[in-house]
Amino acid sequence: MATSPLLAIVLTGLRRKMLHGDHERIRKLELEVAQLRNALGKQSSVDGSTIVASPSTIRDAPKDTPPALWAHPSGAFMNTDEIARLKAAENPMCFRSRYHGPHNAWSSLKEMTGIAHFMKETADEWLRPLNIQKKDRGKRKLDREKKFAEPDLALESLLPSKEETDSLVAVYLDQFEQLHRIVHIPSFRKEYESFWDLNHTRPASSTALVLSMISVSCCLGMQTSSKFIGVKSSAHALAEKWVKSCDKWVNQQSHKHRGLVHYQIECLLYLAKKVNILKKKRFWITSGGLVREAITIGLHRDPDSILADISPYNKEMRRRIWSTIVEFDLQASFDLGVPTLINQVHIDTAAPRNIDDDSFDHDSIELPISKPRSEYTFSSYAHFSRQSLPVRLELFKILTGPPIDLDFEQILQYTDMVTHEIDALPAWDLESNQSSGVSHKPSLAHTLLHIQLRQFLMPLHQPFLKLRKSHSKYQTSEFIYYTAARDLVLMHDRLSQKGIRTLYFLREDSISAAMNLCNVSLLQPKGSTSLINVNNKETLQLVEKCIALKEDRVLRCGNNDPWGYSSMCAAYGLLETHLGIRTPEAAKAQAAERFIGLHYKLLSYQVSIDGQQEAQPDSTAQQPSSGPNNFIAANAYPATTLVPPTQLAPTPLPREGLPLSVPWSLPQTDLSQLLVPNPDFNFELLGSDLNDLWGDLSGTDFI
Incomplete structure (x- = not known):
């Protein structure tokens, strides 16, 4: 039977579509096989905290496999050229590496067949006869190293006496280095001993490092009888002077020739600004700048896979600096209620190992294996904080991403995620180490690991507080919200009772917790028998504790944040009025x-x-x-x-x-x-x- 021309056209089109569909299915299957091959080639890192692609997986990938899937199962484009562009010199300038993604101009240049041969022939034939000299890189390197070793008299004039500096350095190392790993303590102590040697020339970088370090602990190391001019303490004014001078020095340094010490100084300066509340409106901008700088040198990529030729010491320091910068940006984003840049970055850097600093040094051939989770080290916070990073990033997407309508059941699922991460934290004995001569070591890291997770429960449930009147099921949100704020206050108060002020200088939990406690209490109807309303006396005591923490900080730094303290006083008075304890006038x-x-x-x-x-x-x-x-x-x-x-x-x-x-x-x-x-x-x-x-x-x- 003859086929009409129209039917023939239709059948031809269908055959082409089917053939195209077969090609599409085959292509997808090939991609899935490549993904599975990549997944099988992956191996867990030593501490089990992350998964990284083994170099052999990339080398053994078939030539016809799309390079996008060689090292990134999620489908982000990445290939071996990316690794080739990450060049790094060995110690001490291992932080001079430069990271470029696969879409920059140098990638296109490399793909051009014969370009290298063409340029070499052109140079030999046309440029060399003109006697165009190359840069004398050897001389420039010697001049640069000589300048780097020179002292900075302006910075040295700001140094306190050795006795005073020793005290402030000890406060910093004992407190803040338990949280944010910036320096390798034994190496720093060794350099610090020669720092005061009159026969030893102080490099400007060493002076800037010490000044930025004591800027962090300046107000914590002082007694409450510190002297004041106006509303700021003299300790705060001195820290501000040190920070400004070190900032000026950092801005004068070349970004091309930077070492580990430059990134350490920048992290310490950010920490000093947080502790002393300097340029508060710029915290998020500054932390975002640190993230961008870290990405440009490839700190977000694990050094085992891209910088295998550098020492184990430098690999671990890269992981520590990246971990510190990540936590800076996450908290700055949470405090401001804005997105974090970390959500846009593919991270495969392993967590810093749970090891003590004295177990490795510059000459170590390999790093020791992470200690069991039951053993506390100065790196425990950085190590275990990485475990909850995926959950926290997911919560950031929910809280700061595009507006979406989440129902109550979804919020409860996210609450369960947070609770699961809290339950997975190590349960150190917070008192045992005190009897063995260790000064409250687990308490600080243990508290921050809990707080940085519990803080998400309040913004998650806040939208449902006012819906309690319309449906009884939202009473769960009230209870979770209240309990989270209460826990934050009690954990800070427990540290305060031990004389540890680090966290409430570093964070603003006392203000947010006080406001949240008052907020949920004010929503309770008068005469209600709800647990929150029945517990109003404890609520007032908790708010009092928050105000006491803020007062202690003001008496050490000064009232350079009057909004916080005055708002806490007002919230307390409003709650007293609501509970009928005081008249509005008396409150x-x-x-x-x-x-x-x-x-x-x-x-x-x-x-x-x-x-x-x-x-x-x-x-x-x-x-x-x-x-x-x-x-x-x-x-x-x-x-x-x-x-x-x-x-x-x-x-x-x-x-x-x-x-x-x-x-x-x-x-x-x-x-x-x-x-x-x-x-x-x-x-x-x-x-x-x-x-x-x-x-x-x-x-x-x-x-």
Whole structure:
């Protein structure tokens, strides 16, 4: 039977579609086989924390296999050219590596057949006769190394005495290095010993490293009797001076020729800014800049697969610096409620090993195997924090990504993910190490590992708090929200009772926890028998603990974040009003009294600037001591005189219109009378105006 032309065309088209479909299916099967082959070629890292592709897998991949799947099962494009472009010199400049993805111009150049031969012939025939000299790389390297070893007298002039520096360095190494691994402690101690040798030339990088390190611990190492000018302590002013000087030095350094010490200094400077609340609005921008710098040298790629020729010591330090930068960016993103750059990065760097620093050094041939999870080391936080990274990144996508409607059951699933990660954390005995002479070592890392997971429970359940009135099932969200905030306060308070202030200097949990506790308590109907409402007395105590933590920080650093403290006082007063403990008028007065009282404490530690006010002679006046506090006061404000609280002399200046620059010239006041608010009191005398803070919250910038 004859086939019509139209039918023949249709059948031909169908055959072509079927043939095309077969090709598509075959192509997909080939890709799946390549993926399976790649997965089988993978092996677990030594500590079991991540999976990395073995070099043999990449080498043995079939030539016709799309290079996109050789090393990345998720389908991201990557090939061996990417590894070839990651070049690194050996110790000490292993951080001079440069990472380029497979889509840059050099990839296209390399793909051009014969380009290298063509360029070489052109150079031999046309350029060499013109006697065009190459760069004298040897001389340039010697000049660069000579300059790198030279001292910086401007930075050295900022150094405290050896006794003071030793104390602040010890505080940093004992506290912060348990969390964010930036230096190798034995190597640093060895270099630090020669740092004070008069016969030894101090390289500028070593001075910048020490200054940035003690900037982190400056305010923690001081007593609460630190001297103040205005609302900032002299310790804070000195830390700020050190940070600015080191920042200036870093900005003058070449980005092409950088070593490990440059990235250590940058991490320490970021840490110092966080602890001292310097340029708070730039934290997220700065941490994002650190992430970008780390990516440009390939820290997100595991050195075992791309930099096999460098020493085990340098490999581990690369992993530690990357881990530190990741945690910086994650927390900065969470605090601001914005996306993290880490979510856009393919990471295969293994977690830092759970090993002690004295178990390896520059000369180690191989790294020791990670210790069991039951054994605590200074690297335990960095090691175990990596385990929860995928879950935390997933939560960031939910909280800061495109708006999506999540139902209550999905939120409970995410809550279960967080709870599962918390349960998987190691259960160290927080007290046993104290009896063996180790100073609270597990407590700090244990607390931060828990806090950085529990903090996600509150934003996850916050949208459902106000839905409690419409459906009883949302009572679960109230309970989870309240319990998470309560746990944060109790964990910080437990550290505070041990004299460990590191975390509430490094984080703002005291403010967020206080606000969240008050928020969920204010949503409870009056007279309700809910667990939260019945527990209101403990809630007030928890908020009091938060305020006490903030007060301690203010008395060491100064009230350079007045929004936080004043808002906590207001929230506490509002909760008291809601619970019927105080009348609105009494609660407002109490909130103002707290704010005033704290500032008067700061005024009692004031120093006066020469030429503005002179201390009255007093035979009982306290003389400046030669201890650390006197050093900080004298060096933070060189032209100042210490003024004991008893010598805050009366002044003929009226209360109204007193200049902000001389808040310590207040009329002498009996501190016992502060419980009675003065309606004529001008908050501008204290360096803050509550009309600006509390007067109009519309459009307020809380950061």
